[in-house]
Amino acid sequence: MKVAELYRSLQGEGLLAGTPSTFLRTSGCNLRCHWCDTPFTSWEPTGDERSVGEVVEEIAALGCRHVVVTGGEPLLFVEVMRVCEQLRATGEHVTIETAGTVLPPEIPAAELADLFSISPKLASSAPPPDTPGDWHRRHEAARRRDDIVATLLTAANYQLKFVIDRRDDLDEVQQWLNDIDRQVHVDRSRVFLMPQGVREDDLAETARWLQPACQAHGFRFAPRHHLSWYGHTRGT
Secondary structure (H helix, E strand, O other): OEEEEEEEEEOOOHHHOOOEEEEEEEOOOOOOOOOOOOHHHOOOOOOEEOOHHHHHHHHHHHOOOEEEEEOOOHHHOHHHHHHHHHHHHOOOEEEEEEOOOOOOOOOOHHHOOOEEEEOOOOHHHOOOOOOHHHHHHHHHHHOOOHHHHHHHHOOOEEEEEEEEOOOOHHHHHHHHHHHHHOOOOOOHHHEEEEEOOOOHHHHHHHHHHHHHHHHHHOOEEOOOHHHHHHOOOOOO
8 A cells, every 4th residue: 555654643633633643644535626735645646655564563653542544535445444454453443534435445334443534525625627637527526425425424433524615615515414314314513614724824714704604503613723733744
């Protein structure tokens, strides 16, 4: 598998914010969000090839009970799922961060994670129509899979994190959740809205209107704590 980063830090987002965690960041993604904050895993995927055994050993050496498997899109790769399977067998708490567009290969989702952190991509995430590689069309065709999101919601504990780039994203979130509710009920207390951006002033500007909107609609506001703690820096 191609590994972009493997390090120990604090979880900066969602239900487990502040929890000491080991992060396994895989390289490779089936989407191309125009604001992607890890382009080294998507637009220009980089990393080192490592075996399942090597990754499991390195995670064990970091000595942290919570492991966050992220990307890119980690659910694309069966080797990454083998890592998750082995970690859970030895008692680690595994969070898998996914866009909810693919199901894990070969291994049932319920066997892989204690928490699925699902971040569906809204229309505002699409790259411009003239993006090389036909990525506007490919992204739009792949970004929304309600059936897969519903499957992941019932496989383990979950949180839903929507990245909010503009005010009309709120309407899309509401409609999407109403659509998902027809398949499986979504607990609104597990829905987080997170401002898009990596600069503190941009995040603060969005937070001024997004935080009260969360309160009005029963969602949870998700600060990007790691950016405040460490800045926009790899390995944090």
